Amino acid sequence: MVGPSFDPTPGDAPSGTTSAADGAESASGSSGQSGSPGPRSITPTTVKDLRDAVTTGTVLIRGTGTATTWGAPVRDPRTTVSLTGMDRVLDHRPADMTVYVQGGIRLDVLQAELATRGQWLPYDPARSEATIGGLLATGDAGPRRLGYGSLRELVIGATMVFPDGAIAKSGGHVIKNVAGYDLAKLCHGSLGTLGVVAELVLRVHPLPQTSRTVMVRDVNTEAAQRLAWALTRSATEPTAIEWCEPEQVLAVRFDGTSDGAAARAAAARTLLSGSLAELDHDESESFWFSHAARVIAEPGDTVLRAATRPGVDPGLVRALAAWAEHSGVKAMLTCSPATGGYTVRVTGGDAKAHAELVKNWRASVEAVGGFVMLRRRRPGVDAMVESWGRAPGGVEVMRRVKGNFDPENRFAPGRFAPWF
Amino acid sequence: MDRDSALTAVLTDATAACGPTLRVLSGAAERRAYDTDALTAHRVQPGLVLLPASREQVAPIVRACLRHGVPYVARGAGTGLSGGALPAESGVVIALARLNRILEVDPDRRIAIVEPGVTNAAISAAAAEHDLYYAPDPSSQIVCTIGGNVAENSGGAHCLKYGFTSHHVLAVETVLPDGSVAVLGSDDIEAPCYDAPGYDLRGVFVGAEGTCGVATRIAVRLLRTPEVVRTLVADFPDVAAACDTVSAVIAAGIVPAAIEMMDNLAIRACEDAVHAGYDRQAAASLIIELDGPGQECAELFEQVSGLCSAHGCTRLRIAADAAERAAIWAGRKAAFAAMGRLSPEFLLQDGVVPRTRLTEALGGIARLSAAAGLRVANVFHAGDGNLHPLVLYRAADGEQPAAERLAADIAELCVALGGSLSGEHGIGVDKACSMPKMFSAADLTAMDRLRAAFDPSGLCNPGKVFPTPALCGEARAGAYQPHPLEETGKIQRW
Numbered sequence: 001m002v003g004p005s006f007d008p009t010p011g012d013a014p015s016g017t018t019s020a021a022d023g024a025e026s027a028s029g030s031s032g033q034s035g036s037p038g039p040r041s042i043t044p045t046t047v048k049d050l051r052d053a054v055t056t057g058t059v060l061i062r063g064t065g066t067a068t069t070w071g072a073p074v075r076d077p078r079t080t081v082s083l084t085g086m087d088r089v090l091d092h093r094p095a096d097m098t099v100y101v102q103g104g105i106r107l108d109v110l111q112a113e114l115a116t117r118g119q120w121l122p123y124d125p126a127r128s129e130a131t132i133g134g135l136l137a138t139g140d141a142g143p144r145r146l147g148y149g150s151l152r153e154l155v156i157g158a159t160m161v162f163p164d165g166a167i168a169k170s171g172g173h174v175i176k177n178v179a180g181y182d183l184a185k186l187c188h189g190s191l192g193t194l195g196v197v198a199e200l201v202l203r204v205h206p207l208p209q210t211s212r213t214v215m216v217r218d219v220n221t222e223a224a225q226r227l228a229w230a231l232t233r234s235a236t237e238p239t240a241i242e243w244c245e246p247e248q249v250l251a252v253r254f255d256g257t258s259d260g261a262a263a264r265a266a267a268a269r270t271l272l273s274g275s276l277a278e279l280d281h282d283e284s285e286s287f288w289f290s291h292a293a294r295v296i297a298e299p300g301d302t303v304l305r306a307a308t309r310p311g312v313d314p315g316l317v318r319a320l321a322a323w324a325e326h327s328g329v330k331a332m333l334t335c336s337p338a339t340g341g342y343t344v345r346v347t348g349g350d351a352k353a354h355a356e357l358v359k360n361w362r363a364s365v366e367a368v369g370g371f372v373m374l375r376r377r378r379p380g381v382d383a384m385v386e387s388w389g390r391a392p393g394g395v396e397v398m399r400r401v402k403g404n405f406d407p408e409n410r411f412a413p414g415r416f417a418p419w420f
Numbered sequence: 421m422d423r424d425s426a427l428t429a430v431l432t433d434a435t436a437a438c439g440p441t442l443r444v445l446s447g448a449a450e451r452r453a454y455d456t457d458a459l460t461a462h463r464v465q466p467g468l469v470l471l472p473a474s475r476e477q478v479a480p481i482v483r484a485c486l487r488h489g490v491p492y493v494a495r496g497a498g499t500g501l502s503g504g505a506l507p508a509e510s511g512v513v514i515a516l517a518r519l520n521r522i523l524e525v526d527p528d529r530r531i532a533i534v535e536p537g538v539t540n541a542a543i544s545a546a547a548a549e550h551d552l553y554y555a556p557d558p559s560s561q562i563v564c565t566i567g568g569n570v571a572e573n574s575g576g577a578h579c580l581k582y583g584f585t586s587h588h589v590l591a592v593e594t595v596l597p598d599g600s601v602a603v604l605g606s607d608d609i610e611a612p613c614y615d616a617p618g619y620d621l622r623g624v625f626v627g628a629e630g631t632c633g634v635a636t637r638i639a640v641r642l643l644r645t646p647e648v649v650r651t652l653v654a655d656f657p658d659v660a661a662a663c664d665t666v667s668a669v670i671a672a673g674i675v676p677a678a679i680e681m682m683d684n685l686a687i688r689a690c691e692d693a694v695h696a697g698y699d700r701q702a703a704a705s706l707i708i709e710l711d712g713p714g715q716e717c718a719e720l721f722e723q724v725s726g727l728c729s730a731h732g733c734t735r736l737r738i739a740a741d742a743a744e745r746a747a748i749w750a751g752r753k754a755a756f757a758a759m760g761r762l763s764p765e766f767l768l769q770d771g772v773v774p775r776t777r778l779t780e781a782l783g784g785i786a787r788l789s790a791a792a793g794l795r796v797a798n799v800f801h802a803g804d805g806n807l808h809p810l811v812l813y814r815a816a817d818g819e820q821p822a823a824e825r826l827a828a829d830i831a832e833l834c835v836a837l838g839g840s841l842s843g844e845h846g847i848g849v850d851k852a853c854s855m856p857k858m859f860s861a862a863d864l865t866a867m868d869r870l871r872a873a874f875d876p877s878g879l880c881n882p883g884k885v886f887p888t889p890a891l892c893g894e895a896r897a898g899a900y901q902p903h904p905l906e907e908t909g910k911i912q913r914w
């Protein structure tokens with residue numbers, strides 16, 4: 001029953017307390033149900049120990065702890081299971097372009113390993129130090145989602161540990177496979193509420209020879225929209241298009257062979273008017289690094305993530321600026337026009353002001369058919385606004401899925417409140 | 421209530437809800453046309469066939485089936501190769517052929533919103549004026565429907581580079597088996613999201629073989645037509661050399677749009693049928709296609725041609741123009757139809773092996789084929805290791821049982837080599853009994869739990885994907901048993 005590195009230290013546990021810097025989760029971190037022993041933290045190193053760690057009590061699954069604040073706070077987890085002890089590459093098959101890893105491996109570590117064979121996982125979420133299992137569970141994606149898809153498309157096999165202790169696999173080691181239901185899809189976006197992603201098989205790609213970025217300055221909302229469509233209609237095949245406000249910068253990324261990426265960047269420049277700059281490989285890397293930092297934000301900030309149909313909706317951008325001004329906070333936006341993602345970082349002002357902005361802008365986004373979730377919040381915000389707004393279609397099925405896999409609601413209870 | 425009166429009740433309710441535009445096929449002869457898909461070895465007579473005139477008619481039909489406890493199956497064009505659209509005994513077929521409108525093509529967002537009965541090829545045709553296309557390209561694309569593609573997570577030759585149906589479906593409006601209507605992957609089909617929050621139910625629905633509901637509208641992603649396309653056919657003196665070339669291309673860091681392989685038996689059948697200019701003497705041929713921006717495509721095409729030569733290619737034919745490229749593909753895509761020239765009957769398998777084990781797999785198939793005394797032709801998606809062995813037989817000579825055994829053995833050989841039972845055709849009834857070779861009881865239980873969350877009453881396309889005692893017998897020999905070392909993480913199953 002007890003994992004190899006069982007650590008009963010009561011203070012060291014749930015996200016709410018360990019990540020005090022985030023200050024966001026209201027989880028007390030103290031006792032579970034009355035009469036039960038205090039919280040504990042376990043770092044298993046095998047699937048079997050992992051299974052033994054999760055079969056009783058409320059469970060919070062944790063990777064490197066970069067997203068413990070995503071979604072609604074988890075109520076009183078008794079056991080925090082850290083996946084950081086399951087951080088190995090089990091089998092890299094360069095010739096098959098697949099890699100088999102444990103769920104707790106960090107993305108940056110994996111990328112470094114793959115790079116030694118000229119390969120990479122074409123996936124660039126802001127949190128590069130997050131674990132791969134955690135990234136699947138958060139459904140996170142970065143700017144290159146446009147060019148390469150999200151993690152759900154790169155996972156070809158998975159081993160999951162479910163609340164009843166079942167160790168189940170789906171998919172396999174081959175890049176093409178339709179046998180059985182794809183359970184990994186179920187874990188995508190599940191935020192630790194269904195099962196633990198213990199192992200994954202991923203499809204990897206050859207590293208592009210180079211990456212270039214074209215930057216356009218002074219791009220207002222309308223221009224961002226126009227230029228984004230000009231790019232997607234062209235044959236230049238950008239792998240990322242991002243627009244930042246209030247800076248009004250549009251950044252467009254091209255990956256490929258040295259000559260090819262250069263030729264496409266040049267072709268793109270003729271489509272894009274205005275104040276242009278072209279970044280070479282190293283400058284490009286450092287620009288995207290700072291872009292990631294901005295998406296991650298800082299403890300005490302509130303971070304909203306909106307998903308809408310593709311486009312930069314001028315109404316939403318204006319609404320954000322207006323509501324921010326109304327509440328006396330600063331809102332910084334990064335938008336992926338071609339895939340319809342918006343990340344908003346809110347700074348300044350108190351919790352009440354943050355909550356007000358969340359409520360107001362959420363209403364604007366929902367009016368155009370989108371969704372807004374909280375990834376972080378200033379302490380106190382939870383008491384005033386829900387972490388989740390309108391639910392996507394099929395939420396009744398999600399509820400039944402949760403009930404079928406976790407009938408006692410032990411895995412990350414509360415994470416999807418108020419949906420379920 | 422017995423099934424006959426239940427069917428009558430379904431019909432009464434459905435016609436009351438839908439009115440006279442609902443087309444009803446209840447005569448025995450009419451119904452017989454729906455007793456099978458392209459896996460014609462399996463036939464079951466449905467009790468009733470309903471062809472809704474609009475997507476609004478689908479939900480009342482599903483609710484009527486639910487109310488009266490009658491199983492139902494959605495049907496597109498019936499080209500499925502695993503028995504996915506096979507009806508339940510005296511069940512209802514909901515045929516979606518009339519829901520064939522393309523509702524919207526948005527060239528900026530690069531999204532098309534379509535009804536489920538639209539053919540795969542029609543989407544690309546509608547998008548062509550904007551230099552856009554729908555990427556997954558099953559060989560059956562002229563007739564198969566997007567609803568069927570979604571259910572099977574269909575693939576095609578160009579999925580090596582561009583991914584399968586699942587990668588291209590943003591949202592699915594579906595009538596869930598509980599009779600409610602939900603848009604998975606968004607909430608509004610006209611505002612499909614790339615990354616809607618919550619569990620990825622859209623991802624589960626795609627590839628669930630019609631067991632999680634009936635799709636009524638689908639939002640798909642469109643891609644920009646590539647600037648340049650280059651295609652070659654390379655002949656090799658033996659299959660191993662062709663397989664090695666595939667590995668070499670991939671190892672060079674090149675992801676072609678497609679790499680297809682045909683062995684001699686397949687080459688001869690295709691050439692006789694289509695006269696596409698293949699060399700009937702070649703032991704194996706590769707079709708390799710690269711596409712994308714002009715500069716890169718030219719660079720990489722040079723490299724690929726060089727690798728073919730370095731691996732002993734005996735003839736390299738480069739398509740001079742679009743017409744020649746089309747002829748090459750016409751030959752390849754006609755492969756299954758062409759098999760009729762070699763044999764009155766054949767069974768098609770769809771197993772996948774890791775690309776690096778292709779030579780081994782083909783050797784294994786040759787051995788199994790010799791042992792069974794039946795010929796096997798191979799034409800397949802080499803780039804992603806997806807085999808399509810065609811087991812040729814004569815039913816009139818009583819060869820069917822042996823052919824079925826050989827086909828199942830080949831699928832299971834693929835699993836033994838670390839692969840999968842199916843790359844694109846689905847499990848359906850065809851391979852359900854082999855599922856325990858690939859998945860443990862725990863795996864199948866988890867999948868079944870998921871199924872029950874979508875379909876608590878079990879009426880939506882029952883008897884598919886998972887082994888049932890009725891289909892496979894009570895205790896199937898050789899079922900999957902996890903090795904004790906696997907449980908401790910010392911060895912891996914895949």
Ligand SMILES: Cc1cc2nc3c(=O)[nH]c(=O)nc-3n(C[C@H](O)[C@H](O)[C@H](O)COP(=O)(O)OP(=O)(O)OC[C@H]3O[C@@H](n4cnc5c(N)ncnc54)[C@H](O)[C@@H]3O)c2cc1C
Nearest residue numbers: 496497498499500504558559565567568569571575630635
């Ligand atoms: C000559 C030939 C070549 C082929 N080549 C390929 C190939 O290259 N790649 C490939 O992947 N497949 C191929 N196939 C298989 C087949 O064409 C695909 O599986 C296709 O997606 C089936 O589409 P359909 O419309 O015919 O569906 P059907 O056969 O009618 O149904 C297939 C499944 O989809 C379900 N379904 C249909 N419509 C809906 C809906 N609206 N909602 C929910 N479920 C639904 C059915 O219940 C069934 O389970 C080929 C078949 C043939 C005959």
